[in-house]
Amino acid sequence: MSTIGLPRALLYYQYAPILNAFFRTLGVEVIVSSPTTGETLSLGASRVVSETCLPVKIYCGHVLSLVGRADHIFIPSIHCLHPGSRNCPKLVGLPDLISDTIPAAPLLVVDVNFEDRWQTFSQVITLLGRHFTVNPLLLKKAFDQVQMERNAQDKLLLSEADPPGGLPKRAGKQLSAAAPLTLGVVGHPYNIFDDFASQKLTGHLEAMGVRVRTPENIPGAERWSQVVRLAEAPYWTFEDEIVGAAGGFLDQGVDGILAVSSFGCAPDSVMLGIVSRAAREAGAPFMSIILDEHTGEAGLLTRLEAFVDLLLRRKERLL
Amino acid sequence: MRVGFPRIGSFHVFLKPALRQVGIDLVVSPGTSRSTLNLGIKHNPEMICAPCKLLFGNYVEALQEGVEGLIILGGAGTCRLGYSARIQAELLRTMGFKFTPYLVNLYNLPGDALRLLRVIANPSLSQLIETARFLLVLMETVDRVEQEALRIRPLEMEKGAVEKARDKIMDSIASQADRAMLNENLKTLLSDFDNVPREDRRTVRVALIGDLYTMMEPFFNMNLESELGKMGVHVERSYWPGAAVTNGLRERILRRGRNIEKIRAAGPYMARDIGGFAQSTVGEAVLFAQSGIGGLIHLAPFNCSPEIMAQNALLSLRRKLDVPILSLSFDEQTGKAGLLTRLEAFVDILERRDRLTVPLPAEQGWRQHVAVTAELFQDVKNRLNESLGSWVRELMMQEKPQESAEDLDSNQL
Numbered sequence: 001m002s003t004i005g006l007p008r009a010l011l012y013y014q015y016a017p018i019l020n021a022f023f024r025t026l027g028v029e030v031i032v033s034s035p036t037t038g039e040t041l042s043l044g045a046s047r048v049v050s051e052t053c054l055p056v057k058i059y060c061g062h063v064l065s066l067v068g069r070a071d072h073i074f075i076p077s078i079h080c081l082h083p084g085s086r087n088c089p090k091l092v093g094l095p096d097l098i099s100d101t102i103p104a105a106p107l108l109v110v111d112v113n114f115e116d117r118w119q120t121f122s123q124v125i126t127l128l129g130r131h132f133t134v135n136p137l138l139l140k141k142a143f144d145q146v147q148m149e150r151n152a153q154d155k156l157l158l159s160e161a162d163p164p165g166g167l168p169k170r171a172g173k174q175l176s177a178a179a180p181l182t183l184g185v186v187g188h189p190y191n192i193f194d195d196f197a198s199q200k201l202t203g204h205l206e207a208m209g210v211r212v213r214t215p216e217n218i219p220g221a222e223r224w225s226q227v228v229r230l231a232e233a234p235y236w237t238f239e240d241e242i243v244g245a246a247g248g249f250l251d252q253g254v255d256g257i258l259a260v261s262s263f264g265c266a267p268d269s270v271m272l273g274i275v276s277r278a279a280r281e282a283g284a285p286f287m288s289i290i291l292d293e294h295t296g297e298a299g300l301l302t303r304l305e306a307f308v309d310l311l312l313r314r315k316e317r318l319l
Numbered sequence: 320m321r322v323g324f325p326r327i328g329s330f331h332v333f334l335k336p337a338l339r340q341v342g343i344d345l346v347v348s349p350g351t352s353r354s355t356l357n358l359g360i361k362h363n364p365e366m367i368c369a370p371c372k373l374l375f376g377n378y379v380e381a382l383q384e385g386v387e388g389l390i391i392l393g394g395a396g397t398c399r400l401g402y403s404a405r406i407q408a409e410l411l412r413t414m415g416f417k418f419t420p421y422l423v424n425l426y427n428l429p430g431d432a433l434r435l436l437r438v439i440a441n442p443s444l445s446q447l448i449e450t451a452r453f454l455l456v457l458m459e460t461v462d463r464v465e466q467e468a469l470r471i472r473p474l475e476m477e478k479g480a481v482e483k484a485r486d487k488i489m490d491s492i493a494s495q496a497d498r499a500m501l502n503e504n505l506k507t508l509l510s511d512f513d514n515v516p517r518e519d520r521r522t523v524r525v526a527l528i529g530d531l532y533t534m535m536e537p538f539f540n541m542n543l544e545s546e547l548g549k550m551g552v553h554v555e556r557s558y559w560p561g562a563a564v565t566n567g568l569r570e571r572i573l574r575r576g577r578n579i580e581k582i583r584a585a586g587p588y589m590a591r592d593i594g595g596f597a598q599s600t601v602g603e604a605v606l607f608a609q610s611g612i613g614g615l616i617h618l619a620p621f622n623c624s625p626e627i628m629a630q631n632a633l634l635s636l637r638r639k640l641d642v643p644i645l646s647l648s649f650d651e652q653t654g655k656a657g658l659l660t661r662l663e664a665f666v667d668i669l670e671r672r673d674r675l676t677v678p679l680p681a682e683q684g685w686r687q688h689v690a691v692t693a694e695l696f697q698d699v700k701n702r703l704n705e706s707l708g709s710w711v712r713e714l715m716m717q718e719k720p721q722e723s724a725e726d727l728d729s730n731q732l
Binding site for chain 2: 090093095096101111232272274
């Protein structure tokens with residue numbers, strides 16, 4: 001039985017359940033790298049130039065930890081998921097980056113570009129499956145599993161239950177409705193859910209008694225319509241996670257918006273401008289947290305506490 | 320009609336006369352300066368890249384001159400410039416300026432330029448063709464002037480003489496009225512360079528690769544080209560506006576040329592077009608390295624994501640092609656002294672390398688010969704040591720692989 005390695009970084013947080021189901025159906029053993037630690041980061045940072053952003057450095061660390069443990073390492077190159085939008089250069093060039101900086105890694109690359117009208121979702125999945133089997137029935141079964149997993153994931157995320165599969169569990173979900181404050185956290189899942197990168201940001205907030213909402217708690221279709229409302233037309237592939245989610249949160253009347261992004265992120269740097277303007281117009285407090293290798297837990301905690309204190313005082317005054 | 324345009328290097332020198340022909344008065348923002356940058360910093364999101372801020376400052380300064388239209392550079396190319404262009408037009412309106420924005424896609428310049436000409440001025444077809452031809456000749460002339468300046472700058476006897484001659488030539492190009500007049504004056508235009516006193520000197524060749532704006536705008540790159548010239552370096556560039564357009568047109572028909580070559584050359588290091596100018600940066604690096612360049616300088620704005628990816632590819636390229644590469648990233652806080660120190664160190668290294676690899680001409684004096692021979696001797700000694708070491712290591716290693724090869728043979732039998 002061949003094995004496939006999934007680095008626990010970047011898009012893993014979105015696609016883990018789908019990929020797990022797919023590879024298992026094909027009879028491939030899935031090896032997931034262990035959660036990020038300081039060592040993962042320093043391993044990754046030693047291979048790439050220092051200006052590279054935090055999530056990509058972490059990704060390289062995860063790939064390095066999989067070299068020698070798996071027959072293939074799965075690395076997607078996602079150009080475009082919604083026609084008209086393009087992805088961040090770093091995510092598009094991931095396979096090139098890895099083959100340049102970690103030549104020993106056995107890559108399994110898949111190019112996803114739905115701008116190309118001949119390419120469809122089922123085609124991408126089938127092409128990927130062909131690496132392991134030629135049996136059309138098995139491929140069909142694997143594809144059905146993927147579709148089932150997609151639908152299940154949507155329902156589960158919207159219900160605010162524990163995130164599925166690869167995502168870390170929410171620490172204090174018992175707080176739910178009784179919590180006095182609701183905070184909309186916008187940002188990419190690989191920033192919010194990576195406990196090392198975000199220094200357990202959601203956990204800290206929940207420990208303070210805040211009800212945390214993440215972009216996954218807003219239906220995908222609504223996020224995209226919010227993008228159109230706030231920024232005319234979508235430009236980035238994952239714009240819905242920031243602009244769309246912020247629009248959704250503001251419509252729901254959350255007590256504040258907290259943006260989490262990594263230092264030097266090209267898409268986020270422009271999108272946060274839109275989000276902060278939208279928040280100002282809606283009269284909601286907005287804070288942006290920028291993560292990098294030097295983010296310390298104590299400094300982050302101080303900022304979060306100050307923000308939550310301000311929100312509480314504001315809410316009492318408004319009542 | 321008065322239309323505003325941001326200042327990027329010498330773009331305005333060829334755009335202004337060509338557009339004058341169709342009745343567009345191109346108002347170029349006054350030179351990019353510290354106050355331009357401050358305007359950009361004040362009104363833009365903090366984390367946006369410095370070229371976006373500088374361009375924004377340029378737009379404001381052009382609008383303050385009182386223009387009706389404004390050309391905004393952008394384009395959907397996965398770089399944040401494309402996104403910020405949309406926000407910038409909106410921002411300028413909220414600042415109280417009244418104007419018509421004309422968005423130009425940087426990644427499809429010739430097509431978009433023609434479309435804009437028709438939107439703004441709507442000239443007749445023959446007029447349009449005449450203007451396009453005039454523009455092409457102008458662009459090629461400007462390219463030639465720049466190339467000549469880069470070539471003779473390291474040879475000048477009196478510092479700054481080439482700069483003065485270049486400015487004079489650029490001014491007279493900007494005042495040409497039409498194609499016939501330009502063709503007539505072409506010879507006399509370039510004669511200013513011949514009057515610059517120069518001495519024969521050995522120079523190292525260095526090529527600039529990377530982001531277009533950083534390469535073209537002297538305020539942003541701290542006048543890098545002329546500083547290198549003063550150090551005795553013959554600078555080459557990966558981007559020439561005229562060549563980019565004419566090659567682009569020619570390649571559509573002939574299906575071969577520099578642009579296609581460089582994408583093929585980039586293949587082993589960056590197989591995908593990830594946006595921005597990343598792939599062409601890598602391709603140009605390969606082509607320059609193959610042409611035997613002394614060294615490469617990679618220019619990028621701080622945090623430019625396509626160029627960071629290119630820089631990562633350059634890491635493995637540098638090892639495989641054995642070419643020295645200096646990566647420089649620029650932002651609002653780049654200081655000139657620090658930059659000059661790095662450049663001087665790099666040029667010193669290149670000169671040493673150059674002397675070690677190429678034999679010296681006879682008239683250079685015995686002292687230098689002795690010094691260079693000593694260096695060469697040391698180098699040969701080092702290399703011998705290295706190869707001896709690896710030879711011994713190979714001998715030690717040879718025991719095992721031979722056995723396994725025999726095993727394989729017997730298995731096959």
